[in-house]
Amino acid sequence: MRLWKQSCKVAADRRDAATAVGRETPAWQWLGALALGAAIAAPVQANPFETRLDNGLRVVVKEDRRAPSVVHMVWYDAGAMDEADGTSGVAHVLEHMMFKGTETVGPGEFNKIVAGVGGRDNAFTGHDYTAYFQQVPADQLERMMGLEADRMHRLQLTDEAFAKEIEVVKEERRLRTEDQPRALVYEELMATAFHAHPYQRPVIGWMTDLERMTADDARRWYRTWYAPNNATLVVVGDVDHQTVFRQAAQTYGQVAAGQLPARPVVEEPPQRGTRRSVVRAPAELPYVAMAWPTPTLRDPGADTDVYALQVLAAVLDGYDGARLSRTLVRDKQVAQSAGAGYDGLARGPSLFYLDGAPAPGKTLADVEAALRAELARIQTEGVAEHELARVKTQAVASRVYQRDSLMGQAMEIGSLAAVGLSWKDEVALLEGIRQVTAEDVKAVAQRYFSDDKMTVVSLDPLPIKTLAARRPSVKTRH
């Protein structure tokens, strides 16, 4: 199981008209796929194309002419990490409010227009960003740009709509976090690993903060951060980039630049010993998640430790039969499941994660010890050349496969921009992985995983006594 810091507004879990095959992939799954994908780059080509409007809006267009379809996204450089204490979750609440209409477009009208032309739309919020997207027939792009530009500066945020929507957000928190034991563990892990940095707060917000939030909190957030000079427009699909640049100027170009506040730089103070915490929640299996502070990619040409840590994560858990599942699940049968996660792409500090649940008859301590033993093995023995080659092959293949999805390509461009990088860094990102040696992997395994830097959160399952006692069914009239 991988751990993700994003939170999103996904439409109903729906199987509409022709989705004979499966449900649409929720945004968070794309985000999951991106962890590896974003680390891997494309061959050099003229595409994408980039410009900047006079009002500061960055515009990136990638032409992909395979089908008459286009993805249109706007990424704001404002996420949960920019929130103040007491208003955690306001970035995400505002994301919900962005669908409530503007001075000229009625509540829900944007959704209706997108649906009417056969498209789909949604939005998602992370610690680093808030993003909005539509996937529509290519001839509808300009209309989408007009509507998205409109709500960039003309949102109508009423008390009444806020009062309803905050209840929806609370239900979302119940669904995603309150009733999800492993999500509670992740929330606790972040709150424990970070003492000073705002990554300590959950993207969806503490329930206690949501209870007290007001429409004015949301309005203030909107006024502060929603401006073209704080956003990146990403368009991928059956388009001509010059035309899109022109359309962007005609639509987004009408929005005045904003005065952005200074952003405090919060540096996490050094950790001085292992931190442990426990979550008790209804579950059957115990579960443990561990994290260590690791570097974040700032200079794609120089931050070689990041690439070595990416390879380390892939050697541990990058493919079926990678080390953690091979050793812990298959050979030693100490774990029901085991995983590793790291991407090193963020505005703030990065963590390297390990997690696992014990196999029947094994304890959480067994799993924790086995996970750490795998790290220790790499610290002393390093990794094999064939493992390294395999991970690099996977990286290149993933890169090719990602081109099958317009959304995946747009996500990559946008998420790089959101962490202060650029699609132009894609080449360096792949090259960085290609340059990693077995010695590099061993070195980072030795450098970053001391006991004193470790945070461990375990899930202590609460028994559910009522489960067996099912009430008798009653007949009912409708």
Place this chain on the structure above:
Amino acid sequence: MRGFTHQLMALVLSVGAGAAMAGVDIQQWVASTGARVSFVETHALPIVDVQVDFSAGSAYAPADKSGLAGLTASLLDAGTQQRDENALADRFADLGARFGASAETDRATVTLRTLSDAREREAAVALLAEVMAQPAFPPAVVERERARAIAGLKEAQTQPGYLVERAFGEAVYGDHPYGRAASEASLAGLTRDDVVAFHRQHYTAAAAHVSIVGDLSRAQAEAVAEQLTRGLAAGQPPAALPAPALPAARVSRVPHPAAQSHILIGMPGLTRDDPDYYALVAGNYVLGGGGFVSRLMKEVREKRGYAYSVYSYFEPQRVAGPFRIGLQTRGQQADEAVAVVRVILQQFIDAGPTQEELDAAKGNIVNGFGLRLDSNAKLLGYVGVIGFYGLPADWLEQYPQAVSALTVEQVRDAFKRRVLPEHLVTVVVGGEGDQTAAVAPDAAKPR
């Protein structure tokens, strides 16, 4: 005015339909092995996707062996005559290929995504053939995976999202194969012999449909299909599944300390070749399939803030798959939310969609058809459904045309005949952990 709107709509629809059709040419044939094959040739990307569907889903497992279909699918890559599970995983990874296997109700599905370069493609296809035809089902791995399945099930049984699905399946389908779910006891009783026998009987060429999408020629695709099915037993086409009986309406409650109640309401619904297919899916778009613009979303989420997610859908299967309405809401307001949903559903059954709503549904389905087919992965999904269920090869062209032709009366009539309150079961799981106050009952009345 209305007439004008209609003309405009017809124009939009025909343009949309044309765009959707462009480029989707599904070639179909029967391999010498007896397996059916569907192929879409597209060279835009250096990728080949392969999907093999067998009539080997949970509905085909013996009544006392629930869980066998899923276990068998998950054990295909547990080792072959030539390679153990680690060697298989390493080989797929070294080729940059992605393998997957899973079972749903009707189908067991095996997938492969590979680079199209001959070296990778040929090696990956050979490995897939080996996995499908010569799985070794090593006793130790069978034993381990069965234990993992039991542990996974125990964990799932503490989660309301799983409990509601299982209770819903049982309530809607009773003893019908679609209602069966693995239990700890049924999993504990499964043996390696069961897995071997299930594989031998159901993973056959006669029960297989091969879908191929991507960067290869017709001749190469024919060779791939032959290679993938050559090692399979010839087998017989699967026995027909019985049609499910309709349950009597009832409410089941399963207590759970979660803050939210997970709610499902439904009954047996659609078959894949159902004459009401288009009327029901288009109607459902208006009711609860259309995401943010559906009636359920507007009434339950937007107007009342009762739920983050509320939806409805038909899941067409070989015999009547479920129609369902689903939502989660905090426990104290579960009864009010169910009451609202029932009123909305009854209004829809009684009156059907408005003309404006049906036009909007048509606009979405028809104009958006191209978006459903704009990647190889999406295309593969449709090709698999068309081929496995034996739908016409031009189904993707028929679909928007059939939807365009629907009338309000047809949709209303179809819902009236097919969504029957006296047969709707309601399952409510959890909500006992909700600490907030109950809502006033009159807040619940739909406006």
